Amino acid sequence: MSIEVLLIPLALAALAGGARMMQEAAPESVKTSSGISTAIQARSVAKDRRMLVEALVGLGSSVTVDEETLAATLEGREILFAPDAEGVYWAKADAGAWREQFEHLLSSVDQEYGRQVQLDVYRKVIARAAERGLQLEMEQRDGDNSIVLTFVTQETH
C-alpha cells in the first residue's frame, strides 16, 4: 500500500462529532395533523432527496412530497424533513411527548439512508470504473456489511 484515503460521499452529511444535537424548533415550522405543542428538530445525515424517500419507504413509512419538504409517518408518528441552506435535511416533529422515540426513529432513518448511499456509491463505482478501464479483480462483502472492491489499474486513466 502507498496511500490510504477516507472519503465522504457528497450525498452524506456528517454529524458534528458523531453526535446528534436536538433543538427546539419554531412551532409554526411543524405543521402536523396532530396539532402543535412542543416542536423539536434534529439534523439528519441526508442530503439527497431521492435516497431519503427510498430510505423512508424502506422503513415502511408513507411519504408525502411537496416542493421542498417530505412528510413521513413512521410507527404512527409524523415527521417532516426539510433541507437547510446547505441542502442537509432536518427532521422536525411535534415530539414533546415522544422525544426518545423521535431520536430512535431518526437514527433508523440515518442508518437506512446510509445503506441507500452505500448502494448508490457501489453502483457508481462499478459503472465508472469500467468506463475508466479499471478491471474489477475481486468483490466481497465483509462481516460488517461493508463492500470491498479491488481493481487492477493501468498507468493512465
Place this chain on the structure above:
Amino acid sequence: MPRKLRITIGEHGTIRAETIGIKGPSCMELLDLIGQLADAEVVDSAFTAEYYDETTVNEETVGKVNMKEGQS
C-alpha cells in the same frame, strides 16, 4: 507487481480507499480518480510505508552522490 486500487464502501456510506503496488507521488493521481468514481470528497489521507520506499531510496542516492562530491 500489479497496480491496484482497493475501495471499501462502509455500511453507512463512508468510503476507504487504498492504493497497492504504487510507490511515490504517482499514487496521488489516484486521489482525484477515487473522488470522481464515487462522487465523494477526501476528508483524510495518510501515506503508508510503501509510499516512502521510493522516497527513502532517492534520499539515500542523493546522500551518496553528495558524499562523493564532497570527497572529490
